[in-house]
Amino acid sequence: MSTKKNFDIAIIGGGVVGITMGFWLSELYDCSIVVIDKEPGLAFHQSSRNTCAVHRPVLDDPRMKIGRIRDRSYHLWHRLAETYRLPWITLGRLTLAVEEEDAFLLERGLKWGVENGIPENEISLLNREEIKRLEPYVDCVKGLLSTTESVTSYGDLTRRLFLLSEENGVQFARGAEVEQIRETGEGIEIEIRDVASGIASGINCSFLVNAGGGRALKLAHMLHTGMEYSEINLRGEYWTVGEPLSAGVTRNIYPVTRHGIEGIDLSFTGPHLITRYDGLGGWRKEIGPTGALVLGAFAYSGSCENMFTALEQIFSTPVRPWVKVLGNKEFYSFAWNQWRMTQSKTGIVRYLKRCIPSLDERMLVSKGVTGVLYEVLGDKGFSWEPILLDSPSSVSILYVGLGATGAPVFSARTILDLIGKGHFDGLKKRAKGPHDYVWNFDIATDLDNVQSNRNSTYGLTSRGAK
Numbered sequence: 001m002s003t004k005k006n007f008d009i010a011i012i013g014g015g016v017v018g019i020t021m022g023f024w025l026s027e028l029y030d031c032s033i034v035v036i037d038k039e040p041g042l043a044f045h046q047s048s049r050n051t052c053a054v055h056r057p058v059l060d061d062p063r064m065k066i067g068r069i070r071d072r073s074y075h076l077w078h079r080l081a082e083t084y085r086l087p088w089i090t091l092g093r094l095t096l097a098v099e100e101e102d103a104f105l106l107e108r109g110l111k112w113g114v115e116n117g118i119p120e121n122e123i124s125l126l127n128r129e130e131i132k133r134l135e136p137y138v139d140c141v142k143g144l145l146s147t148t149e150s151v152t153s154y155g156d157l158t159r160r161l162f163l164l165s166e167e168n169g170v171q172f173a174r175g176a177e178v179e180q181i182r183e184t185g186e187g188i189e190i191e192i193r194d195v196a197s198g199i200a201s202g203i204n205c206s207f208l209v210n211a212g213g214g215r216a217l218k219l220a221h222m223l224h225t226g227m228e229y230s231e232i233n234l235r236g237e238y239w240t241v242g243e244p245l246s247a248g249v250t251r252n253i254y255p256v257t258r259h260g261i262e263g264i265d266l267s268f269t270g271p272h273l274i275t276r277y278d279g280l281g282g283w284r285k286e287i288g289p290t291g292a293l294v295l296g297a298f299a300y301s302g303s304c305e306n307m308f309t310a311l312e313q314i315f316s317t318p319v320r321p322w323v324k325v326l327g328n329k330e331f332y333s334f335a336w337n338q339w340r341m342t343q344s345k346t347g348i349v350r351y352l353k354r355c356i357p358s359l360d361e362r363m364l365v366s367k368g369v370t371g372v373l374y375e376v377l378g379d380k381g382f383s384w385e386p387i388l389l390d391s392p393s394s395v396s397i398l399y400v401g402l403g404a405t406g407a408p409v410f411s412a413r414t415i416l417d418l419i420g421k422g423h424f425d426g427l428k429k430r431a432k433g434p435h436d437y438v439w440n441f442d443i444a445t446d447l448d449n450v451q452s453n454r455n456s457t458y459g460l461t462s463r464g465a466k
Helices: 016-028 066-083 100-115 128-134 154-167 213-222 307-316 320-326 329-343 345-352 404-420 441-445
Strands: 004-012 033-036 088-090 093-097 123-127 142-146 150-152 171-173 176-184 187-194 200-210 230-241 252-255 272-277 283-288 292-294 364-378 387-391 394-398
Touching: 004 016, 004 187, 016 033, 016 154, 016 200, 016 404, 016 441, 033 154, 033 200, 066 088, 066 100, 066 150, 066 154, 066 404, 066 441, 093 100, 093 128, 100 123, 100 142, 123 128, 128 142, 150 154, 150 272, 154 171, 176 200, 176 213, 200 213, 213 230, 213 364, 213 394, 230 272, 230 329, 283 345, 283 364, 292 329, 320 364, 329 345, 345 364, 394 404, 404 441
Parallel strands: 004 033, 004 200, 033 171, 093 252, 200 394
Antiparallel strands: 088 150, 093 142, 123 142, 176 187, 187 200, 230 283, 230 292, 230 364, 252 272, 272 283, 387 394
């Protein structure tokens, strides 16, 4: 190996989780940090291929922390976008009960939303007539209106956050494919290869954060952690919507769905109508996604990424987590129905005509964004929340369940947990975060104080970007 570089902390993954981890660490510690990613830029995959929605916690059980994590994170994202004038529109969301038997989910959502920190004047139940007045193209039994649901560009937010991290000294090893990871008595050795030139090199670090997204589990297995887990990849495909719906529907529209496997929420696979940033300063409407099963974290077309990765995923995947799933009839029904919707417009149109009666195939004018999500399988079935796999010199993050919305607070609380375990005891602490006028670590981690969500608690609401 030709060269080796040494860092206090290495982070694998230049997506939303890896960059939020890097930002918080660089705010807390005056140390050397590098972010490693095989792509030439940041937020290259799912971080820029999600729905763009910044969700409000209307369907999250308040007995868990997911709702409060999303609620606090919403305000952090909003402050970052507002401070640096990044894409952000607040348009609201209608969650719809198409059948009478689903109305209880919305009634429960109203209660849960308030308990998760949403002000009562931002969330309300509406009947059919009230919804018709708001959205003439929409029909349903009952709807739950969240007025502050917003849309952004997570790619732009992630890249801006890295610029702030870079001011703190964080480096970016771009185009670097991780080939091997070894834990030694003194830390971690990472073998990387430059994607463009093929030149091999190495990075040594005292502590490793594996935030590799769809490849995080594979990387964890290199560290001999998480061997009890397997993964499943779901490709979400969208269609761009033309007139009259593109201008006639103003809010994000989500019909509730209760389908799932072993109780996991797979509502993201139920098609909905969203507004998405087009990357050019404008916004467009899209309908989707479907959730076709594929082999590979980057299988954006076809059934697999390539034959090598398909075979690797098949033969390196632990069999035990799949036993429970393959014995479940709901799994086969789900997989078949989702695959059918990828084959033509008919299935997705039929699904959404229940709440948008005038929708027809001619309104779906072109293919939209395609992304690949991954779910984690364990002995008890699917995991509905992120999994942290600790080792003496590393943590691997299997980030499921929270979406891009929850990343800022999840990352802050993960670091708080790692601090409590003494992983960063030898690092030099900063007296104050250089950018805590934008994101403050104490506010991000204090989920018990609902009032901390409001921008005014930063005490610097009139202060602009540096």
